[in-house]
Amino acid sequence: MSSCAKADASSSPALEKAALLGREFSLAWLRAAGVSDPEVAVLFDQVILIPAAQHASARFADPSLPRKIVRTIPWSRARDHHLVLAEAAKQQRLAAEVVAEHFEAAHRFDLARAQWMKAGETSCHAGDYKKALRLISRALAIWPWDEAADDRARVLREMARCATNARLTDEARKAWEELADHARDTGKHDLRADALHQLAILSADPVRAGELLAEASKLATRELGPEEAFRHGLAHVDLLVNRVRVAAAKLAFVAVEEAALKSKNPALQSEMLGWKALIAAMAGEAGDATRFVEEGMQIAITHQLPEQVAFAYKRRANIADYAGQYSLEKHSHNVAIRYCRESQTGEEIVCMGCLSYACFRTGDWKEALDTAREVLGQPDLHPGLRAIAGGVRGMIAAFRGEKASAFRHLDEAIRLQRAEGMVGMEFLTLWALAYWHDCQGEGAKACAIYDEIRTLWRESDDLHDSIPGLLFAGAHYADHGRAVQLADCIDIIGEILRKNDLPEARATLLALGAEQARLEGDHEACDKALREAAALQIKAGLPLEQLWIESRHPRAEDHKGVIALATKLGTKPLLARLKGEDCGDSASGLTPRQCEVLSFLATGLTSKEIGDRMGLSTRTVEMHVSRIFERLNCRTRPEAVALAQARGWIKLP
Template sequence: MASDVHAAPLVGRADTVAMVRAALLDRVPQDQTAAVFVNGESGVGKSRLLGEVAAGLRDAGAVVLTGSCLDIGDASPLHPLLQALRRFEAEASHARTCSAVRSLLNMFADETPGREGAGTLLERVSRGLHLIAQGRPLVLVLDDLQWVDRSTRQLLLYLLAGLGDMQLSVLAAIRSEALQGAHPLRRVLTELRRLRSVRVLDLAPLDRAATRQLATAIVGRPLAPEATEQVWRRSGGNPFVVEELARDLRDGRDGLSDTLREIFLDRVEALPPHAHEVVQAVAVGVEPVEHDLLARVVRLPEERLIEAAHAAIAHRLLVCVDNAYHLRHRLVAEVLDHELLPAERAALHRRYADALGAEPAQLHHARSAHHWRLAGEPVRALRAAMAAAEEAERLHGYAEAHRHWSLVLDAATDTGLGAPERVTLLEKAAEAAHHCGEHARALALLEEQAALAGTATCALHIRRARYLAHAGRSALAEAEYQRALDAPDCTPGQRATAAAHLAELLLHLGRYAEAGRRAREALARSASVEGSTSEVVLASAALGFSEAYLEDPDAGLPVMREALATAERSGRPEDVALAYLHLAELLTGPLNVIEEGVVVARRGAERVTELGLGRTFETRLLAVAANGLFRVGQWAEAEKVIADALRHRPSGADAAELLLARCRLSVAYGDVEAADRDLEAVATLLAGGGARHVLPLLTLRAGLAMWQGRHDEARQAVARGLTETRSDDLVLLATLAWHGLRAEAEAYASRTGRVDLTAVRRLRQVTNRVRRTSVQAARPVRDVVDAFLALCTAEVGRLDGPGDPVLWARAAEVWDRRRHPYPAAYSRLRQAEALLARRGRDATAATLLREAYEVAQGLGARPLSEEIAALATRARVPVPEPTAERDGDRAGTGGGVHDELSALTPREREVLALVAEGLTNREIGQRLFISERTIGVHVSHIFDKLQVRTRVQASAIHLRHRPR
């Protein structure tokens, strides 16, 4: 099974080639021998590897003799050596070398079998090879060594035992499935392994990445992830099979090629009868097939079963891991599927299902459902699928549960299930979809359930509200909770549930006082309802947050911590997640206990992952951690946290939280395109969102607009936040007001726009109201609000002139105490600006500029750095140039980005990585929450900067410089 070496690139073998070369040449002392025997299944690339190594050794000055063994036994003694000598004679140009080769060939031609002993012959061959080498390293390359004749085996032992007097290396390839039973080469290898200079290398198949690279190169275009995954699964990483499958894809051929079918049929038919039966059973089963299960299916005596499994493994058709069997190539299952009669196939599936059902303690319900369905037993398949879904839920595998419930719904159609039973199934499927982050799917299933039920019950309103809240439709969710509370069929327990969930929602809407009132209502109702642990947890968390924010952290925080402890004792995943979430939000946000908050958020993320809520609550908790890290200036770490969370591909409000966290970094980094993209995505996701999302969204939009000099756009964003959003969150309001006053001050300073006096008057009213209200807030909240109000006061001073350096110094001091480096650096910039405008304290201004510039550069805050550098230039204050190392770190590559990729922006590198995965523009847009048209612009820029014309060429550059 050899591939065309000129048709496809050699991938995934660079390290192996280098290692073999070093073992044969670089590390072999003068007059010493070495050998590498490459062992592997057919098609794994042994011959290609031998050719690549031989070419490199030849270029390095070695004499390379290349030959192949034939499957004719001992009929042609020393055939591979003779073949190698003839090839070398045809290629050799040096006269002395040609003469030595001809002398050795003549010796073989004149040799009469049996005329002299084997030792004499081997000695003469050794002398002849010494003459050919002429002091240079000699490498003997032998392919298909499994067919080696006796004379060549003796020659190898003679030469590698050091009986020759030259620097000799042997490189040979062995087809592993051919070494069966008492094959003579097995004894030779056993002898040779004892030599320190001999290495036996097992050549493994390609990994997923190399398989994708090889298939992409052959097809000539990036493949969709589904296509590359299918190639990987079907081929098992065997390069020859990958090439065949990729050519089928390229040429539009469906099914299995005749070449591959015949190759694998030959390999299967070469098996002993019982081994053939074992492979056929494993092919029908769901891998891995445990040994005990296989024994109950094939029904062979234990000794014969083990013997048959050994034979299948030796023929490289099965792999045994942890006492369970896998097919080495899924293609074997496709080949054998056509060899079975339908009745045979159904009988095997029935035997599997019976065997799995014999031990219910093992809980193989999903596999049983699969086998019953293919055995033609839909009712038994339905029961098993329901058991599988319930088992997945018990183990917190909600994505798996959602998949099983969806299969149950499909199977129920075939079994004629009645409407009441289907309503129950829809309810279970919707809840599983909600837990695994498929909020839109959950709402769709819920609507189908409501249509079948015919009436909107209180329980239905509560569930719809929960799903709407997680989908980012907060306003609709609030209205739905109110409908639940007003519903005539609402029981006391359901009223407690609705009130507790509504209190939790009001926290996300930023209406903390109302959340506290609803939480107290829920707790009062729960007191008379048995088993209302979940309601108590949710209401306690909301009440603790409200009290800690509005009154006293020392009173509120213990309530929240007790809510977390109660949730852990109850074990309900969503309760645990919400308790962690609200505690982390409070600590990293208004209370400004950021280090502890980040620890709580990360610990909570690990915990909820264990509970199966990775796509939903882990994403939110990691967003909270990233926001905390941003505030304390650990931006690189925040980027890593966000990247870790994005692997879940969240949706709805979960995605909005993460995108807002990423947008904060993009705005501060000055990555306008990325920030615009995230803001657009959040606005789409949060139609009807609450203040906790909308106010940060508008604040970021205003900040981005200011860096671009679009002061009117910044003004409009702030105005929307102040007039359209209702919130008790004083920190969010103070932040928004600062951005509004800053926009007016920037407009005045730029001389490109006029100050909107009406907007300034409204903003000053807002800051005064926030100041008055904050007096009643908890002290930590008041401290953070005061820090933003200090910025507001200083910005007002810029509206009438250069600003007051004293006010900016006060703001810098406040932010230093809070350990927030970014606003502190901004305040120092403005303080220096005000000092320089007053023509005084130039030395102090220079110091402030250098300090601010150092902080901004360390953070990677490019727009702030550029503004500081511009002012320093005007004031003739030297500041250090930005280093390439910092630029590399900002690129998110950990430094060391190759010149080919350094021209790309971080977002373009992100898009290029997905292009290399084979995703289309539409798929990339869905992954990154960008429009397909915007992705097209990104790809066009990438092509221009990399000077390529196709996606394949761009992907090749990415793969070449990808971190290993």
């Protein structure tokens, strides 16, 4: 008997319901949908259904039959069947998405939405955010815009949360955009401010993020209470501070300060003063910064607010950083970590990220690496913290000459810093990345990055973080005879010094002046300026910058003390320069054979004479000379010799 004949001989409603359940289904579900045992028996007797592998289940003997039957069921009867099947599924406690499918097919969209949401919440609680997002999207797809708008907004929030957890940025953005429109149309100012805030967080464009946060801040200041105005205003200020837009941050901070004072909330007022101190420090106003942070500290202590005490210590550390007091910065971060742990806020990981950077600057590289590794080992680490800790690991690796490790960490760090708008850390990472390229003999790439540091400075209000990068950039420009670019570095440092008189800035200005004197042939002035610059870097407590300046000094016999320091830090490229060793290492990017050729070039020998001494053909020597020119980015033999001598790779007889 054919399948169609069997279908005709069976009970039509029973077969239709079975077909709507699919190829395989629970018999209990079919019975709960009103199909009697005799009707089920007929379907088995006629071998339309056969037992399935799963207990108390059935399946169609012909897998193609359900689809054929479904196509023949009138629409209205199919709708009625689906409604019955949905109710039966609920009775059998089947999965909510199964119930939702049948309610939706029965055009009971209100009931279907509820089940899709229930299914989505279940998946969300189980941590399956992608599945949750798909299920919630099904609910929204059958939800009219103007029906139960508040409930829809709640669902959109849940959708945005799931999308964020699943790292599906586009889906999260769509949800918040709809929420922002809904809030605007319904006059829900708190929801719109939150939506704008979240859209800013999701934006890959820092400028657009700033515009969204500014709009949220203005809305909150105009329409919401002081605490909400404080929160949204501070988010905008935070973004501007990260981007080192100090002048704009000062303007935006006015609303934050007003909201904190209006709130009469000691915690907000203490936090506000901490932020005010940070902005002042970034503007080179160290005295005001110290006064503000101490006022905030006093409020926190008076009102017994451990979170705010920890925050005040963090700000003390930031002020010390911008004042060039790195040992004090380390101490303040350590105290802040202790307070964070006592208050159990979980914020100590933020302080630890900043501590790793402070340890890098002071030359405590073991502590820096240990702290950075601990930060990077945290689950669900914020990208900003990963950018700081990974950047520290990359910087240390770069200055130690660890090629692969340095590039891996620096490349990830710079990508995260740009995504998060962390311009201060970007200056420092670019500094290390340019040095890394220089060590690989990739002068053109290094030069492009040093150019980028100068450009980035002009786009910001930086008075601190660009200084070490400009120190190394000026030396690079001098080595390659780029007097105009060197002069620009000197002008930038001069501008920084006029607003923020730091020992490290004065040292950098002296060192760059020395490079300029060397280009002009005034070796006595160069020697004097380098000595003074090195002494200032020692006073500032910056061993890496001290080593760099010492490595530029032409008399290697003066370097015994710093050689011990370079050995302790493990800065192999700088150590090689300080020792005046053969240039065949990562510091030069030249092979030992090329260095040998370069040494003979310095004596004025021709290619043939060099070949005779080295046992090479003239053509092979010329090949080595060509490679040397390429590595040093020069065109003539005298220029190559001068560059190599300036870098300490060779000594003239």
